[in-house]
Amino acid sequence: MQKNISRRAFLGAMLGASAVVVAACTSSSNNTSAEGSSTTAGSTEPSSADQTQRVVALNTGQLDNLLTLGILPVGVAAAKNADLIPEFIRNRFGADFDLDSIVNCGLRAEPDVEVIASLNPTLICANSRTDETILEKLRAIAPLVTGAGGGENWKEDFTTIAAGVGKEAEAKTLLADYEQRAAKIAADQPATPPSVSFLRTNDDAAFQMYGLNSMTGTVAADCGYARPEAQQFTDKAGHDLSAELLAQADADWIFYGVQAGSPSPVDTALWPSLQAVQDQRAIEINFDSWFVNASLLSAEIIMDGLRSTIKA
Structure with missing residues (x-):
């Protein structure tokens, strides 16, 4: 059975989760599709200065x-x-x-x-x-x-x-807000937190999975999620992964991104055999915001995407 989360419903959930005002700074085959949205907790208003x-x-x-x-x-x-x-x-x-x-x-x-x-x-x-x-x-x-x-x-x-x-003071306030929200998610994790896998298409190899020292890896750690054994590496942000070794990307939840024009892991022979796919816990996310960018906005998008998708 195919499970789909509509774009409108997913964006609505993410935007609702991120309606936080920082006072100092503001006056498809067995996969679920979800696209990241702009959910940063706050930003300073543009001024003439x-x-x-x-x-x-x-x-x-x-x-x-x-x-x-x-x-x-x-x-x-x-x-x-x-x-x-x-x-x-x-x-x-x-x-x-x-x-x-x-x-x-x-x-x-x-x-x-x-x-x-x-x-x-x-x-x-x-x-x-x-x-x-x-x-x-x-x-x-x-x-x-x-x-x-x-x-x-x-x-x-x-x-x-x-x-x-x-604007160092404003940045510290915004980061503190992010840390507070992430800590709340981590505090609400069950005794055995769910594991999350991050998989993307890659220019030089079929795919790449992300480890602990990556944008998604740091956000997952801040929020208290576990990582699969194959993604515990710290030597670099990502390791290349061929289609034949796609089982290494399995976890309780898989969040994958496909760059325009690249083949999707959904179309590989091993994809249907992954447990996350069989459990309808394979989530397609926005490639740029999750896997290309590295900013507070991306961190907010990743955090809200994980929180709104993974239910206790």
Whole structure:
């Protein structure tokens, strides 16, 4: 029997769960389909003072982190094979900011330095893992703030970028709210918490499963969920997985994302044999917000997606 959660019902549940106001910052085959929504607990309102800062964001999650802090970047770089402004960011911030005014600064790995210079930025936010030659060129244009990058560093990177734009206090308040909500979910877990598996399509291999040191891994840990034995690794964010080894992705619940144009694990021979699939606990989620981005907004989307889907 196929079980479906409608898009409207799922989004409604997630939005209802995240209706929190932070006072300091605001005045298909045996799989269930669910798409992440924009559910950040709060964000600062854009102000004229904020918009005097001409910020260029070149790292994962920096666009939505800046918007969460009330700042519209003048330019951003895109992830490979992704939209410059992902749909989940448009859903969350499109009514508050003119997102189409943001200039395309190329790819995150190879930003267009000439375009960036033409924007006369007052601050550039980049990734410390970027080639040093590129970073030197960026430093010659404007002051540079670098985040560590990687999903496991999303909290530190949020506070780093907030400090760079003079909004560290707001960031700490928003992170404290996230931590409080996650702790409540963890406190409500049963004696044996359900295990959650994170699976995505991958460019170089059929699939990739995510371990403890990943964006989804950190959120799952904060919320007290268990992880399957095969996903206890910490050497990197994800391990490649062939279709023949898909059983390693099994758990009480599987949350999987499929990038546009990539084959879905649903179509593999082993998919129907997974226990989570047989129990109708295989959930398709938004690829970009769960597996490409690393920000407070993504953390909220992942947390609310887990909470609203997994029932005690």
